[in-house]
Amino acid sequence: MNARILPYVLILPVTLFLCVFFLYPFVLVAKQAFSTGACFTMENFREVTTYWKFPISMRNTLLLAAAVVPIQLALSLLMATMVTRMQKGRDLVLYIWTIPLGISDLAAGLIWLAIFEQSGFLNTMMNGLGVVDKPVNFLSYQHPGVVFLAIALAEIWRATAIMLVILVAGIGLIPKEYYEAAEVFGASPWKRFLRITLPMLRPSLQTALVLRVILAFEIFAVVAALGGTLFPVLMGETYAYQFDLLNSGAAAAMALIILAISIGFTLIILRVLRVPKGASI
Amino acid sequence: MAEIQIKNVAKTFGAYQALHDINLTIADQEFMVLLGASGCGKSTLLRIIAGLETATSGEVWIGGRRIDHLSPKDRGIAMVFQNYAVFPHLTVFENIGFGLRMQKLPNDEVTRRVERTASLMHIDQLLKRYSGELSGGQRQRVAVARALAMEPDVILMDEPLSNLDALLRMEMRAELKGVLAESKTTAIYVTHDQVEAMSMADRISVMHQGRIVQAASPIEVYRNPSAEFVASFIGNPPMNFLRAKPAGAGKWTVAGQLFDGPTADKPELQFAIRPEDMQPAAEGLKATAKVVEPLGAHLLVTCEIDGSLFRAVLDSDMTVRPGEVLTLAPQSNRVRWFDPETTLAVA
Structure with a gap:
């Protein structure tokens, strides 16, 4: 077959699959969000954004992302640097650190619920040590x-590993000679991290941050398990519109709002961490 | 003053001994080339001087100061790497100024030094570019400029030209030699390329299996190799060897011919001669031509003498046919003798 069309033929099946199962449903959701009957309207958006819980859930979601993502970034960078320096047992440590990746977010939420709830590990321990006389209900209003x-x-426990894996792979791609050159020309280990590792890691940092930030805006199950209705988030509200209030138009509008925020942050990350032309490894 | 002294330096990697008891003194402003095949320990020695590798034992002194316990930045050295190691995320300007920024020099001083070394290396037009936009030769220039900008006591180079194409390599060779002589720094240059070594060095240290076999001026290494290894490693084509049997005091028989030689009491010696030191003559060694290669400037004839392969570089005006028997006489002051037992030269 003609070598010029062959690549397109080969990606055709997956393109079709994505069109049928992702693009088409997405168009349907978008249509639903912008209509209440037959005609185009912003009514659904007006309804969800004027609801009293909307600013709270928006604030909670953003606060959580703002608290969790930087800590995860710092932790995963630290862990990735440590793993890269290891001579022996590197794989074992990586496997152990990435175990939380294999656990569903709801299960992760339940594990931490078992720690924090009134009859949980934390209370038992504090009671046993005599810190408290009777169990405290930590997860209350x-x-x-x-x-x-x-x-x-x-969230930090559950989802740091996804960034870690990406960063470990990224650090592995930086040739050793750059570090040696930096060392000879007087860069301390910390300076080498700042001046060599971080800038050369930009493509991996982009991927890791985009993935992580999008997932942070979609947080749902962990919040449901630990906070219930005490801590409304955007995704929880979307679920409530769809299944408790049976208002699929409003749910679709919420979904699009979350999408818009995700796209916005993705663009910011790509812009801030962009690698100038000719400056890649 | 930056004399370098390497005292009893040894290095082992696990059970493998990469360097055996190296002793070497490099004079201030000398251009020393470490020459050897890959795996001979030359890069390891350079990295020990740089501080990128720690010697298992021994001492390294630069300018009368012991430096082997210091970190690389405190040794007064700069280095040019084989793959250039020009930082891809920094512009040419920031690459050259990297070491100066690390020393926290004031901005105008950094600019002054970067611009000076950049113009010295003819890359002043490229200061705003990234390394991805440079050719291999230009990257090489950036790497050298970065080292020179440090105004170091010692500049270390690890096969800096080996990734360039042949023409560029020749050009850079001459340029580098000029720039380094100008800068008055002591230089250690690692290479496996004997032409590079011969053409650039003040002195060559030929290394083999973790030892320095000979450290001498290029012409001395070429004319008076201290061991069979040096004789066969340096020179292209390498030195010829023929078996010599004793024939009385100071006389040796080589392929049926009698030669004056050392008065050593040995059952056998190796008679050695460079291919270009053979001339057709009325009397001499009988050589049967096998392969004749006209190389333009001269004629390379591979022949057989006494059952051994032998190469002679003859005048290009000569016509030699394969199968022809030549009578070749060695230039007597160029004949060298080696002891096959120790492989060392015998005077």
Whole structure:
């Protein structure tokens, strides 16, 4: 077959698959979001954004992402640097660190629920040590800070590994000679990290951050398990519109709002971490 | 003053001994080439001087100061790497100024030095470019400029020209030699290319299996190799060897011919002569021509003498046919003798 068309023929099946199962449903959702009957309207968007829980859930989602993602970034960079320096047992450590990746987010939420709930590990331990006389209900409306902390902890525990894997692969691509040159020309280990590792890691940082930020805006199951209705987030509200209120138009509008935020942040990340032409490895 | 002294340096990697008891003194402003085949330990020695590798034992001194326990940045060295290691995320300007920025020099000083070395290396037009936009030769120039900008006592180069094409390599060879002589730094240059070594070095250290076999001026290494290895490693085509049997005091028989030689009491010696030191003569060694290669400037004849292969470089005006028997006489002051037992030269 003609070598010029062959590549297109080969990607045709997956393109078709994506069109039928992703693009088409997406168009349907978009249509639903912009209509209440037959005609085009912004009514669904007006309805969801004026609802009293919308600003709260928006704020919670953004706050959570703002708290969790930077910590995950710092942690995964630290862990990736440590793993790269290891001579022996590197794979074993990587496997152990990435175990949380294999657990569903709901299961992760339930694990942390078992720690924080009234009859959970934390209470048992604190009781045993005599710190508290009777079990405390941490995950209640009286302790919003603890609820936030528990959710953030569960997210950090659960989803740092996805960034770690990407960064470990990225660091592995940086030739050793650059570090040697930097060392000879007087860069301390910290300076080498700042001046060599970080800038050369930009493509991997882009991927890791885009993935992680999008997932942070879609947070749902961990919040549902730990915070329930105490801590509304955008995705939880979308679920409530669709299945509790049976308002699929509003749910579609919420989905599009989340999408818009994700796209916005993706563009910002791509822009900030872009590699100038001719400056890649 | 930046005299380099390497004292009893040895290096082992696990059970493998990469360097055996290396002793070498490199004079201030000398251009020293470490020459050897891959795996001979020349790069390891350079990296030990740079501080990128730690010697298992021994000491390294630069300018009267012991430096083997110091980190690379405190040794007063700069280095040019084989793959250039020009940082891809920095412009040419920032690459050349990298070391100066690390020293926290003021901005105008950085600019002054970067511009000076860039114009010295003829890359002042490229200062705003990234390395992805440069050719191999230009990257090489950036790497050299980055080292020179440090104004180091010692500049270390690890096969800096080996990734360039032949023509560019020849051009850079001459340029590099000029620039380094100008800069008055002591230079250690690692290469496996004997032409590079011969043409650039003040002194060559020929290395083999983790040892320095001979350290001498290029012409000395070429004319008076201290061991069979040096004789066969340097020179293209390499030196010829023929078996010599004793025939009385100071006399040796080589392929039926009698030669004056050393008065050593040995059952056998190796008679050695460079291919270009053979001339057709009325009397001499009988050589049967096997392959004749006209190379333009001269004629390379591979022949057989006494059952051994032998190469002679003859005048290009000569016509030699395969199968023809030539009578070749060695230039007597160019004949060298080696002991086959120790492989060392015998005077």
